[in-house]
Amino acid sequence: MSIGHAVEVTIPDNLQADYRKAIRLEWITVIYLISVAVVMYLASGNSQAMEAAWIEDVVGIFPAVAFLVASKIHGKPATDRFPYGFQKAFTVAFVGAAIALLVLGLYALVTSLIALIKAEHPSIGTFPLFGEEQWLGWLMLAALMYSCIPAIILGRLKLPLAKRLHEKVLFVDSHAQKADWLTAAGGMVGVIGIGFGIWWLDSVVAIAISSSIVYDGITRTWDSMKDLLEEMPMTTDNKNIHPLVNDVISICLQCEWVTDVRVRLRESGMVFVGDVLVIPKQNDNLIDRIAQLREDLMAIDWKIADVVISPVRDFAQLREK
Amino acid sequence: MLRIIAILVCFHLLVACDSYPRDPKRSLHTAQNQILKVGASEFSPWIRWQNDRVTGLEAELVEDFARAIGARVEWVKGSEGMLMTMLEAHELHLVVGGITADSPWNKRVALTRPYRKQDYLICSTDENLSPHTIKNQKVALLKDSLLGAQIKDKDGIPERLDSLENYRGLIAIATDERDRYACGEEHISLKPSEHVMAVPMGENALLMAVEKFLHRLDR
Numbered sequence: 355m356s357i358g359h360a361v362e363v364t365i366p367d368n369l370q371a372d373y374r375k376a377i378r379l380e381w382i383t384v385i386y387l388i389s390v391a392v393v394m395y396l397a398s399g400n401s402q403a404m405e406a407a408w409i410e411d412v413v414g415i416f417p418a419v420a421f422l423v424a425s426k427i428h429g430k431p432a433t434d435r436f437p438y439g440f441q442k443a444f445t446v447a448f449v450g451a452a453i454a455l456l457v458l459g460l461y462a463l464v465t466s467l468i469a470l471i472k473a474e475h476p477s478i479g480t481f482p483l484f485g486e487e488q489w490l491g492w493l494m495l496a497a498l499m500y501s502c503i504p505a506i507i508l509g510r511l512k513l514p515l516a517k518r519l520h521e522k523v524l525f526v527d528s529h530a531q532k533a534d535w536l537t538a539a540g541g542m543v544g545v546i547g548i549g550f551g552i553w554w555l556d557s558v559v560a561i562a563i564s565s566s567i568v569y570d571g572i573t574r575t576w577d578s579m580k581d582l583l584e585e586m587p588m589t590t591d592n593k594n595i596h597p598l599v600n601d602v603i604s605i606c607l608q609c610e611w612v613t614d615v616r617v618r619l620r621e622s623g624m625v626f627v628g629d630v631l632v633i634p635k636q637n638d639n640l641i642d643r644i645a646q647l648r649e650d651l652m653a654i655d656w657k658i659a660d661v662v663i664s665p666v667r668d669f670a671q672l673r674e675k
Numbered sequence: 676m677l678r679i680i681a682i683l684v685c686f687h688l689l690v691a692c693d694s695y696p697r698d699p700k701r702s703l704h705t706a707q708n709q710i711l712k713v714g715a716s717e718f719s720p721w722i723r724w725q726n727d728r729v730t731g732l733e734a735e736l737v738e739d740f741a742r743a744i745g746a747r748v749e750w751v752k753g754s755e756g757m758l759m760t761m762l763e764a765h766e767l768h769l770v771v772g773g774i775t776a777d778s779p780w781n782k783r784v785a786l787t788r789p790y791r792k793q794d795y796l797i798c799s800t801d802e803n804l805s806p807h808t809i810k811n812q813k814v815a816l817l818k819d820s821l822l823g824a825q826i827k828d829k830d831g832i833p834e835r836l837d838s839l840e841n842y843r844g845l846i847a848i849a850t851d852e853r854d855r856y857a858c859g860e861e862h863i864s865l866k867p868s869e870h871v872m873a874v875p876m877g878e879n880a881l882l883m884a885v886e887k888f889l890h891r892l893d894r
Contacts, residue, residue, distance in 0.1 A: 475699055475877020477785035480886045487887045489696055489879075551697035553877050 359432035360439040363625050366656045369519060376515045376524055377425055383418045383508050383531070387411055390501045397497035399490055400476035402466045402560035403544025404498070407537045409462045410567055411501050416454040417527040420447030424523065428623050441623035441659070448523050449578040456571030462564035470557035476548050494545050502538030505531040517590050520657065521624055522581070525590050526574055537563050584620040598626065601654050602661070611635050611643050616669055625659035631666050640665055696879040703744075703881040706768045711746040713737050714758030716772030719819050721870070724752055733771040733872070740888045759784055765875050769885065776869040785876045789869035790889035794850035795822055796865055797831075798858035801843045806861055815839055816847040825865050 365373050394408040424443040432439040478494070480487040509531030516525035540559045547555030577592060587596040599619055606615040612632050619628035630651070634640060644663045651661050698704065706712075715722045715729050715737075722731040729750050741748045751758065751767060758770045759780045774780075776789050797814055799806045809831035816822050816833055823833040826847055839846050839856055846856060847865065872889070874881050 475875075477876050477882060478696065478879050479785070479788060479882045480890075481788075482890065487883070487890050489883060491696060491879075548877075548879065549696035551699040551701075551879075553699045 355434060357434050357437050359434075359437050360627075360660055362429060362431055362439065363441060363623075363659045364656075365519075365624075369656075372515045372518050373425075376512065376519065376521070377422065379508060379512050379515070380418045380421050380524070380527075383512075383527075384415060384422065386504055386508070387415045387418065390505075391415070393497050394501055397490070397494045399478050399494065401478065401494065401541070401544050401548060401556050402469045402474075402476065403541045403556045403563065404494055406462045406466060406560040406563040406567070407498060407501065407541035409458050410534070410537050410563065411505070413455050413458045413567070414505075414527065414530060417447070417451035417523050417530075420451045421521075421523045421527065423447065424623070438622070438627075441625060441627075444521065444523055444623035445578070445581045445621070448526075448574075448581060451523060451527075452571065452574035452578045455567065456575050459564055459567030459569075459571045463561065463568055466557050466560035466564055470554065470561065473554070474557070475553040476556050478545070478548055489549070491545050491549050495542055498538045498541045498545070501541075502534045505534040509534065519624060520590055522577070522590065526577075530570065536566075581621060587619055587621045587626045596626070598655055598657060602630070602651055602658065605650055605654065606630060606632065606647065609643070609647060611639075612647075614669075616672055619661075622659070625657050627658075627660040628662075630661050630663045631669065631672070632663060633668065634665050696883065698878040698880045700765050700875065700878060702765070702768055702875060702878040703884055706744060706746050706881070708745040709747075710749050711737075711741045711744070711769065712749050712751060712767045713741075714751045714753060714761060714767045714770040714772075716753060716755040716758055716770070718773035721773035722771060727752075733773070736889070736892075737769065737771060740885065743888055744884065755780075759873065762873055762875055765878075768874065768881065770873040774871050774873055776871050778871070778873075780873065783876065784873045785878065785882050786871040786873055787882065787886050787889060789871050790886075790892070791870045792867050793870060794864070794867045795825075795847065796850050796853070796862040797826070797845055797847045798853065798856075798862040799845050800856055800858055801845075802859065804844060806845055806859075806863055809845060809863065812845055814845045814847050815842050820847065821868070822847040822865060829863070 390411045391408065394404065394411060398404040398408055424447040427440045427443040430440045478490050481490050481493060509528045512524060512528035513532065516528050540563045544556035544559040547559070587599060588594065589596055599617065602619065603615065603617050606612055606617065611634055613635050614633045616631040617628065619626045634643070644665065648661060648663055652658055715724070715734065717724050720731055721733040722729060738748060751761070755770075755772055755774070758767065758772075761767050762770045762784050770784070774786065776786060778786060780786070797806050797809060809826065809829050812831055813834050814826045814831045815836050816826070817839060818835050818837060820835075823835070826833045831845075836842065839848065846858070848856060872885060874885060
């Protein structure tokens with residue numbers, strides 16, 4: 355069959371350790387977050403702020419699981435049905451996690467707004483501890499600390515890995531965990547406020563927490579949409595066009611047999627792929643020259659995984675300004 | 676992170692000096708050393724109204740609690756629905772009357788943690804009748820018992836009587852009443868009921884005081 359299968363991407367040796375560490379940390383994250391979900395659920399009682407914090411923690415499970423599933427799939431060799439391979443598994447993971455975040459954030463926001471409007475006074479009773487009845491609020495505060503301290507540590511460990519691997523799901527996930535202290539602090543303010551009889555502080559904090567989840571959800575969903583729309587590769591913080599794009603252009607223009615070039619790249623999971631259209635000066639040795647150029651471009655960085663170089667007469671097939 | 680710990684420490688010291696948690700509407704404060712307004716809905720043996728006097732298991736508990744906070748009880752008679760509505764509006768401090776943990780009022784008022792778990796069973800006072808199944812069998816129960824639903828679930832036929840003394844056959848009773856009716860050993864266990872009291876939603880100091888009192892009795 356004349357279907358061309360893309361070659362699998364191999365992560366370079368110096369990043370293999372990072373990649374394996376990232377996977378290990380994400381497994382730890384998933385197990386830890388499930389335990390947090392259970393602990394917070396048992397302790398949460400009536401507080402809206404705690405419920406919002408619980409949702410934020412539970413939602414964190416999605417990107418972690420998405421990353422793990424994508425990492426299992428992305429290395430699979432291309433098939434006839436999927437000739438481009440499975441690199442985009444990470445993009446799929448990103449979209450799923452982003453939408454989950456947005457939907458749950460909206461749910462939390464709506465329920466806390468309703469609680470505030472209905473002027474609901476949260477009721478927090480007691481629980482038995484060593485024969486004495488203790489205020490359940492203390493247990494809730496302890497649960498909140500459990501939900502934030504390991505999360506911050508995990509976030510700090512994963513962030514540099516995400517930057518080096520240029521992996522969006524991992525980046526956004528670790529960023530969220532590092533910021534978890536704010537959510538937990540909010541939850542604690544809510545519970546402490548209830549103890550002081552300031553019942554509305556709880557709903558207000560919950561609204562703040564869920565608004566930030568919604569804002570996160572919207573930005574991540576928009577980012578994942580941009581990925582689907584095949585935006586040019588950007589730096590991990592999504593602020594600038596990735597420097598490798600310019601590297602590709604300059605290497606092409608440095609070739610003495612090239613008159614002009616047009617470059618188009620897109621992100622495919624952890625790597626970049628794309629098209630390079632060149633107008634050659636002459637027609638001789640074209641195949642060898644193109645082959646050499648392809649080697650040179652792929653040698654720039656492991657992230658440039660696949661470029662298809664086409665010699666053209668002019669750039670009529672493009673929309674030139 | 677150090678900031679969080681510092682705040683919690685300061686806060687702990689603050690709490691040690693004053694009452695914590697507090698009631699948004701100062702319920703415990705208005706009841707302490709004054710009048711405890713209690714709604715009691717009729718439900719034997721928890722609450723029994725006779726003319727204008729209240730007796731029953733929960734009536735005694737409430738009187739003891741009131742004494743513990745130096746208050747005098749003012750009893751209010753009414754149906755559970757009416758009393759819960761008054762409780763929601765903070766017109767009462769407490770509502771009692773055989774309220775269980777699965778009460779549908781739990782979203783509008785605060786229910787204490789269950790202070791008592793009542794077990795029930797079906798046994799036989801007739802040696803020739805074994806209670807291994809009650810399908811299509813008559814099961815006698817007291818007039819104000821709530822066990823009719825569970826009997827019907829098991830395809831039995833509930834028969835309500837004023838008294839179960841001298842009844843020969845299957846009876847549905849509270850487990851502690853077993854010796855009173857001379858039941859055989861064999862029995863079918865029924866779902867227990869968990870008993871609570873109700874305070875206004877969000878009045879956490881009052882809730883804590885009531886729960887502490889009720890659970891001290893367990894020991």
